[in-house]
Amino acid sequence: MEKACNWEQETLINELNQGRELANKLKNYLDTMKSTESCEYLLQKIVSSYDKALSMLKLSALVGETFPVTGMLESPHSTAGSPRSEGSDRDCKDQSNKIIFKKRKILPRWSEKVTICSGTGLEGPIDDGHSWRKYGQKDILGANFPRAYYRCTHRHAQGCLATKQVQRSDEDPSLFEITYRGRHTCIQASHLTPKFASLERKSPKQNNAHSQPQQQEEIQRQSQEIKVNFGTGLKVEIEPGELGIRKEIFPSFSFPSTPIEPENLENHFFLEAMKENNFMGTYSPPFISPATSESNYFPLSPQEMNNFGIGHHLQSSESDLTDIISAPTSGTNSPIGNLDFSHDQVDFDPDFPDILAYFS
DNA sequence: GCTATTTGACCCCG
Protein backbone atom coordinates (compact mmCIF):
# COMPACT_ATOMS: atom_id res chain seq x y z
CA MET A 1 0.00 0.00 0.00
CA GLU A 2 2.85 2.23 0.70
CA LYS A 3 4.04 2.49 -2.84
CA ALA A 4 0.62 3.34 -4.00
CA CYS A 5 0.43 5.93 -1.31
CA ASN A 6 3.68 7.49 -2.30
CA TRP A 7 2.62 7.52 -5.86
CA GLU A 8 -0.62 9.10 -4.89
CA GLN A 9 1.20 11.68 -2.92
CA GLU A 10 3.57 12.46 -5.72
CA THR A 11 0.74 12.83 -8.11
CA LEU A 12 -1.00 15.04 -5.67
CA ILE A 13 2.03 17.19 -5.24
CA ASN A 14 2.48 17.44 -8.94
CA GLU A 15 -1.09 18.41 -9.43
CA LEU A 16 -0.89 20.93 -6.67
CA ASN A 17 2.23 22.37 -8.15
CA GLN A 18 0.60 22.64 -11.47
CA GLY A 19 -2.48 24.18 -10.00
CA ARG A 20 -0.41 26.66 -8.13
CA GLU A 21 1.48 27.71 -11.18
CA LEU A 22 -1.68 28.03 -13.14
CA ALA A 23 -3.26 30.05 -10.42
CA ASN A 24 -0.26 32.30 -10.51
CA LYS A 25 -0.63 32.61 -14.21
CA LEU A 26 -4.21 33.54 -13.82
CA LYS A 27 -3.30 36.03 -11.18
CA ASN A 28 -0.82 37.72 -13.48
CA TYR A 29 -3.33 37.65 -16.21
CA LEU A 30 -5.94 39.27 -14.07
CA ASP A 31 -3.46 41.77 -12.79
CA THR A 32 -3.17 43.14 -16.24
CA MET A 33 -6.89 43.42 -16.50
CA LYS A 34 -7.48 45.44 -13.37
CA SER A 35 -9.70 42.83 -12.03
CA THR A 36 -11.72 43.29 -8.95
CA GLU A 37 -10.17 43.15 -5.57
CA SER A 38 -12.17 40.19 -4.46
CA CYS A 39 -10.95 38.31 -7.43
CA GLU A 40 -7.40 39.08 -6.64
CA TYR A 41 -7.96 38.30 -3.06
CA LEU A 42 -9.37 34.96 -3.94
CA LEU A 43 -6.49 34.27 -6.18
CA GLN A 44 -4.10 35.26 -3.50
CA LYS A 45 -5.76 32.81 -1.23
CA ILE A 46 -5.71 30.16 -3.85
CA VAL A 47 -2.04 30.50 -4.40
CA SER A 48 -1.28 30.52 -0.75
CA SER A 49 -3.56 27.56 -0.33
CA TYR A 50 -1.54 25.66 -2.82
CA ASP A 51 1.59 26.71 -1.08
CA LYS A 52 0.37 25.57 2.24
CA ALA A 53 -0.98 22.36 0.87
CA LEU A 54 2.27 21.62 -0.78
CA SER A 55 4.32 22.36 2.24
CA MET A 56 2.03 20.22 4.29
CA LEU A 57 2.32 17.41 1.86
CA LYS A 58 6.04 17.67 1.66
CA LEU A 59 6.30 17.80 5.35
CA SER A 60 4.19 14.75 5.77
CA ALA A 61 6.14 13.02 3.09
CA LEU A 62 9.31 13.71 4.96
CA VAL A 63 8.00 12.60 8.23
CA GLY A 64 6.50 9.62 6.59
CA GLU A 65 3.12 10.11 7.98
CA THR A 66 -0.11 11.42 6.75
CA PHE A 67 -1.10 15.03 6.84
CA PRO A 68 -0.85 16.52 10.25
CA VAL A 69 -4.47 15.96 10.56
CA THR A 70 -6.07 15.11 13.77
CA GLY A 71 -9.64 15.10 12.71
CA MET A 72 -9.29 12.70 9.85
CA LEU A 73 -8.30 9.80 11.89
CA GLU A 74 -11.34 7.73 11.65
CA SER A 75 -12.82 8.75 8.41
CA PRO A 76 -12.74 6.13 5.72
CA HIS A 77 -12.45 8.95 3.26
CA SER A 78 -9.27 10.17 4.65
CA THR A 79 -7.87 7.27 2.79
CA ALA A 80 -8.45 8.96 -0.47
CA GLY A 81 -6.03 11.70 0.23
CA SER A 82 -4.00 10.20 2.91
CA PRO A 83 -1.05 8.00 2.35
CA ARG A 84 -1.96 6.08 5.39
CA SER A 85 -5.35 4.61 5.44
CA GLU A 86 -6.44 1.13 5.66
CA GLY A 87 -4.58 0.79 8.85
CA SER A 88 -6.93 3.16 10.54
CA ASP A 89 -9.79 0.80 10.68
CA ARG A 90 -10.99 1.38 14.16
CA ASP A 91 -13.91 3.20 12.83
CA CYS A 92 -17.48 2.72 12.05
CA LYS A 93 -17.66 -0.98 12.04
CA ASP A 94 -18.24 -1.51 15.66
CA GLN A 95 -20.91 -0.62 18.13
CA SER A 96 -23.59 0.92 16.06
CA ASN A 97 -24.90 2.50 19.19
CA LYS A 98 -21.81 4.47 19.73
CA ILE A 99 -21.41 5.52 16.19
CA ILE A 100 -23.00 8.81 16.92
CA PHE A 101 -20.35 9.68 19.33
CA LYS A 102 -17.69 8.45 17.03
CA LYS A 103 -18.94 10.72 14.37
CA ARG A 104 -18.51 13.64 16.60
CA LYS A 105 -14.87 13.19 16.06
CA ILE A 106 -15.02 12.04 12.54
CA LEU A 107 -16.90 14.91 11.10
CA PRO A 108 -15.01 17.92 9.96
CA ARG A 109 -15.60 20.93 12.04
CA TRP A 110 -15.17 24.60 11.47
CA SER A 111 -16.64 27.71 12.86
CA GLU A 112 -17.62 31.11 11.71
CA LYS A 113 -18.25 34.31 13.48
CA VAL A 114 -21.23 36.08 12.19
CA THR A 115 -21.94 39.63 13.04
CA ILE A 116 -25.38 40.92 12.48
CA CYS A 117 -25.46 44.63 11.87
CA SER A 118 -28.76 46.01 12.90
CA GLY A 119 -30.82 48.02 10.53
CA THR A 120 -29.60 46.36 7.42
CA GLY A 121 -32.94 45.05 6.44
CA LEU A 122 -32.21 41.52 7.33
CA GLU A 123 -35.55 40.81 8.79
CA GLY A 124 -36.70 38.52 6.10
CA PRO A 125 -36.27 34.84 6.46
CA ILE A 126 -33.18 33.94 4.59
CA ASP A 127 -32.44 30.38 3.96
CA ASP A 128 -29.12 28.88 3.16
CA GLY A 129 -30.75 26.14 1.20
CA HIS A 130 -30.49 23.69 4.00
CA SER A 131 -33.15 23.03 6.48
CA TRP A 132 -31.98 22.79 10.02
CA ARG A 133 -33.79 21.29 12.88
CA LYS A 134 -33.02 22.25 16.38
CA TYR A 135 -32.40 19.29 18.56
CA GLY A 136 -31.00 20.78 21.68
CA GLN A 137 -29.95 23.76 23.64
CA LYS A 138 -27.46 23.92 26.38
CA ASP A 139 -26.19 26.43 28.83
CA ILE A 140 -22.49 26.62 28.40
CA LEU A 141 -20.23 27.23 31.27
CA GLY A 142 -18.89 30.74 31.20
CA ALA A 143 -21.17 31.84 28.45
CA ASN A 144 -24.01 34.20 28.98
CA PHE A 145 -26.08 32.74 26.24
CA PRO A 146 -27.07 29.18 25.66
CA ARG A 147 -25.73 27.23 22.76
CA ALA A 148 -28.20 25.89 20.28
CA TYR A 149 -27.72 22.66 18.41
CA TYR A 150 -29.08 22.10 14.98
CA ARG A 151 -28.93 19.20 12.63
CA CYS A 152 -30.02 18.70 9.08
CA THR A 153 -33.69 18.02 8.76
CA HIS A 154 -32.91 15.14 6.44
CA ARG A 155 -30.72 13.39 8.89
CA HIS A 156 -32.93 10.39 9.03
CA ALA A 157 -34.39 10.50 5.58
CA GLN A 158 -31.09 10.84 3.82
CA GLY A 159 -28.57 10.25 6.47
CA CYS A 160 -27.27 13.75 6.23
CA LEU A 161 -25.03 14.25 9.19
CA ALA A 162 -24.49 17.94 8.94
CA THR A 163 -24.94 19.77 12.18
CA LYS A 164 -24.26 23.19 13.46
CA GLN A 165 -24.02 24.93 16.77
CA VAL A 166 -24.92 28.51 17.37
CA GLN A 167 -23.46 30.41 20.23
CA ARG A 168 -24.15 34.04 20.82
CA SER A 169 -21.18 36.03 21.85
CA ASP A 170 -20.97 37.33 25.37
CA GLU A 171 -19.50 40.69 24.63
CA ASP A 172 -21.27 41.41 21.43
CA PRO A 173 -24.77 39.97 21.36
CA SER A 174 -24.95 40.76 17.71
CA LEU A 175 -22.20 38.34 17.05
CA PHE A 176 -22.89 34.70 16.64
CA GLU A 177 -20.40 31.98 16.46
CA ILE A 178 -21.61 29.18 14.28
CA THR A 179 -19.82 25.92 14.31
CA TYR A 180 -20.53 23.57 11.49
CA ARG A 181 -19.89 19.89 11.54
CA GLY A 182 -20.01 17.73 8.55
CA ARG A 183 -21.10 18.53 5.10
CA HIS A 184 -24.56 18.15 3.84
CA THR A 185 -25.11 15.00 1.93
CA CYS A 186 -28.77 15.52 1.54
CA ILE A 187 -30.05 15.87 -1.96
CA GLN A 188 -32.85 18.24 -1.31
CA ALA A 189 -30.66 21.24 -0.95
CA SER A 190 -28.97 20.72 -4.24
CA HIS A 191 -32.10 21.32 -6.19
CA LEU A 192 -32.43 24.87 -5.14
CA THR A 193 -30.27 27.78 -5.85
CA PRO A 194 -29.62 29.96 -2.88
CA LYS A 195 -32.02 32.60 -3.92
CA PHE A 196 -34.76 30.24 -4.81
CA ALA A 197 -34.12 28.40 -1.69
CA SER A 198 -34.46 31.47 0.40
CA LEU A 199 -37.65 32.36 -1.29
CA GLU A 200 -39.28 29.03 -1.55
CA ARG A 201 -38.26 27.27 1.49
CA LYS A 202 -39.34 29.66 4.14
CA SER A 203 -41.68 27.83 6.31
CA PRO A 204 -44.53 29.67 7.90
CA LYS A 205 -42.98 29.14 11.22
CA GLN A 206 -39.80 30.71 10.22
CA ASN A 207 -41.73 33.62 8.93
CA ASN A 208 -43.11 34.27 12.32
CA ALA A 209 -39.88 33.87 14.05
CA HIS A 210 -40.23 35.77 17.23
CA SER A 211 -38.65 33.57 19.77
CA GLN A 212 -35.03 33.84 20.53
CA PRO A 213 -33.86 30.59 19.02
CA GLN A 214 -35.72 31.21 15.87
CA GLN A 215 -34.15 34.57 15.60
CA GLN A 216 -30.88 32.89 15.97
CA GLU A 217 -31.64 30.50 13.22
CA GLU A 218 -32.77 33.29 11.07
CA ILE A 219 -29.58 35.06 11.70
CA GLN A 220 -27.62 32.06 10.71
CA ARG A 221 -29.47 31.76 7.52
CA GLN A 222 -28.89 35.36 6.84
CA SER A 223 -25.29 34.91 7.50
CA GLN A 224 -25.03 32.06 5.13
CA GLU A 225 -26.91 33.88 2.50
CA ILE A 226 -24.60 36.74 2.89
CA LYS A 227 -21.76 34.60 2.01
CA VAL A 228 -23.35 34.29 -1.34
CA ASN A 229 -23.92 37.95 -1.73
CA PHE A 230 -20.89 39.13 0.10
CA GLY A 231 -20.86 42.21 2.16
CA THR A 232 -24.22 43.74 2.62
CA GLY A 233 -23.95 44.67 6.21
CA LEU A 234 -23.20 41.30 7.61
CA LYS A 235 -19.77 40.37 8.54
CA VAL A 236 -18.89 36.78 8.24
CA GLU A 237 -15.59 35.48 9.29
CA ILE A 238 -14.32 32.04 9.41
CA GLU A 239 -12.88 31.30 12.70
CA PRO A 240 -9.52 29.71 12.30
CA GLY A 241 -9.48 28.70 15.88
CA GLU A 242 -10.07 25.12 15.07
CA LEU A 243 -7.43 24.74 12.53
CA GLY A 244 -6.21 21.65 14.12
CA ILE A 245 -9.57 20.06 13.94
CA ARG A 246 -10.73 21.70 10.84
CA LYS A 247 -9.27 19.25 8.49
CA GLU A 248 -11.73 19.16 5.78
CA ILE A 249 -12.18 15.54 5.29
CA PHE A 250 -15.19 14.58 3.47
CA PRO A 251 -17.83 13.30 5.72
CA SER A 252 -19.30 9.97 5.12
CA PHE A 253 -21.48 9.77 2.15
CA SER A 254 -24.10 8.46 4.39
CA PHE A 255 -26.04 6.62 1.84
CA PRO A 256 -29.60 6.69 2.88
CA SER A 257 -30.51 3.61 4.80
CA THR A 258 -27.13 2.20 4.08
CA PRO A 259 -24.99 2.68 7.07
CA ILE A 260 -21.37 2.46 6.33
CA GLU A 261 -20.19 -1.01 6.81
CA PRO A 262 -16.78 -2.43 6.47
CA GLU A 263 -17.67 -3.82 3.11
CA ASN A 264 -18.79 -0.50 1.88
CA LEU A 265 -15.74 1.20 3.07
CA GLU A 266 -13.83 -0.13 0.18
CA ASN A 267 -16.39 1.17 -2.19
CA HIS A 268 -16.21 4.50 -0.52
CA PHE A 269 -12.55 4.43 -0.82
CA PHE A 270 -12.84 3.60 -4.43
CA LEU A 271 -15.26 6.34 -5.06
CA GLU A 272 -13.02 8.76 -3.33
CA ALA A 273 -10.05 7.61 -5.24
CA MET A 274 -11.83 7.82 -8.51
CA LYS A 275 -13.24 11.16 -7.75
CA GLU A 276 -9.85 12.32 -6.85
CA ASN A 277 -8.48 11.17 -10.10
CA ASN A 278 -11.38 12.66 -11.78
CA PHE A 279 -10.64 16.03 -10.31
CA MET A 280 -7.18 15.93 -11.51
CA GLY A 281 -8.51 15.42 -14.93
CA THR A 282 -6.17 12.59 -15.57
CA TYR A 283 -8.50 9.75 -15.23
CA SER A 284 -11.96 8.96 -16.27
CA PRO A 285 -13.77 6.51 -14.13
CA PRO A 286 -14.67 3.56 -16.24
CA PHE A 287 -17.11 1.83 -14.05
CA ILE A 288 -18.61 4.17 -11.61
CA SER A 289 -22.31 3.69 -11.48
CA PRO A 290 -24.25 6.69 -12.64
CA ALA A 291 -26.69 6.51 -9.83
CA THR A 292 -24.03 6.31 -7.27
CA SER A 293 -21.89 8.94 -8.75
CA GLU A 294 -24.73 11.31 -9.15
CA SER A 295 -25.95 10.88 -5.71
CA ASN A 296 -22.55 11.65 -4.48
CA TYR A 297 -21.63 14.40 -6.76
CA PHE A 298 -24.63 16.55 -6.85
CA PRO A 299 -25.80 16.75 -3.33
CA LEU A 300 -23.26 19.47 -3.06
CA SER A 301 -25.51 22.33 -3.68
CA PRO A 302 -24.49 25.75 -4.80
CA GLN A 303 -25.30 27.00 -1.37
CA GLU A 304 -23.15 24.38 0.04
CA MET A 305 -20.36 25.33 -2.15
CA ASN A 306 -20.81 28.80 -0.96
CA ASN A 307 -20.83 27.61 2.53
CA PHE A 308 -17.72 25.66 2.14
CA GLY A 309 -16.09 27.40 -0.67
CA ILE A 310 -15.79 31.06 -0.12
CA GLY A 311 -15.58 30.64 3.53
CA HIS A 312 -12.73 28.31 3.14
CA HIS A 313 -10.80 30.58 0.98
CA LEU A 314 -11.40 33.38 3.31
CA GLN A 315 -9.31 31.84 5.90
CA SER A 316 -8.26 28.33 5.57
CA SER A 317 -6.02 26.50 3.31
CA GLU A 318 -5.85 23.31 5.18
CA SER A 319 -9.41 22.62 4.47
CA ASP A 320 -8.71 23.53 0.93
CA LEU A 321 -6.15 20.93 0.82
CA THR A 322 -8.53 18.30 1.80
CA ASP A 323 -11.07 19.69 -0.51
CA ILE A 324 -8.60 19.25 -3.21
CA ILE A 325 -8.23 15.73 -2.17
CA SER A 326 -11.74 14.68 -1.90
CA ALA A 327 -14.23 17.27 -2.90
CA PRO A 328 -16.93 15.22 -4.53
CA THR A 329 -17.88 17.78 -7.02
CA SER A 330 -16.67 18.16 -10.47
CA GLY A 331 -18.10 21.04 -12.30
CA THR A 332 -16.28 20.10 -15.42
CA ASN A 333 -17.85 16.72 -15.48
CA SER A 334 -21.17 17.75 -14.24
CA PRO A 335 -24.01 17.08 -16.59
CA ILE A 336 -25.81 20.07 -15.24
CA GLY A 337 -23.05 22.22 -16.48
CA ASN A 338 -21.85 25.41 -14.99
CA LEU A 339 -25.14 26.95 -14.29
CA ASP A 340 -24.64 27.61 -10.67
CA PHE A 341 -21.06 26.73 -10.46
CA SER A 342 -19.58 29.78 -11.99
CA HIS A 343 -17.88 30.95 -8.87
CA ASP A 344 -18.22 27.73 -7.09
CA GLN A 345 -15.61 26.41 -9.32
CA VAL A 346 -13.46 29.12 -8.04
CA ASP A 347 -14.23 27.89 -4.63
CA PHE A 348 -13.25 24.41 -5.34
CA ASP A 349 -9.67 23.99 -6.07
CA PRO A 350 -10.06 20.61 -7.68
CA ASP A 351 -11.40 22.24 -10.72
CA PHE A 352 -8.87 24.91 -10.92
CA PRO A 353 -6.45 23.22 -13.15
CA ASP A 354 -9.22 22.63 -15.60
CA ILE A 355 -10.49 26.12 -15.40
CA LEU A 356 -7.10 27.59 -15.64
CA ALA A 357 -6.44 25.56 -18.68
CA TYR A 358 -8.87 27.76 -20.47
CA PHE A 359 -6.86 30.80 -19.62
CA SER A 360 -3.54 29.61 -20.74
C1' DG B 1 -52.26 14.85 12.35
C1' DC B 2 -47.84 16.33 11.13
C1' DT B 3 -43.74 18.78 11.90
C1' DA B 4 -40.73 21.62 14.60
C1' DT B 5 -39.24 23.20 19.12
C1' DT B 6 -38.45 22.83 24.01
C1' DT B 7 -36.31 20.83 27.74
C1' DG B 8 -34.86 17.54 31.15
C1' DA B 9 -32.36 13.32 31.13
C1' DC B 10 -28.80 10.64 29.54
C1' DC B 11 -24.20 9.44 27.72
C1' DC B 12 -19.40 10.07 26.61
C1' DC B 13 -15.10 12.12 27.19
C1' DG B 14 -11.44 14.64 29.34
Added chain:
DNA sequence: CGGGGTCAAATAGC
Protein backbone atom coordinates in the same frame (compact mmCIF):
# COMPACT_ATOMS: atom_id res chain seq x y z
C1' DC C 1 -17.07 13.99 38.19
C1' DG C 2 -18.46 17.83 35.40
C1' DG C 3 -19.23 19.77 30.93
C1' DG C 4 -20.65 19.29 26.34
C1' DG C 5 -23.45 16.97 23.03
C1' DT C 6 -27.50 14.23 21.98
C1' DC C 7 -31.87 11.92 22.76
C1' DA C 8 -36.60 11.77 23.17
C1' DA C 9 -41.00 12.82 25.43
C1' DA C 10 -43.85 16.68 25.86
C1' DT C 11 -45.48 20.67 23.85
C1' DA C 12 -46.61 24.14 20.37
C1' DG C 13 -47.90 25.72 15.87
C1' DC C 14 -50.02 25.08 11.56
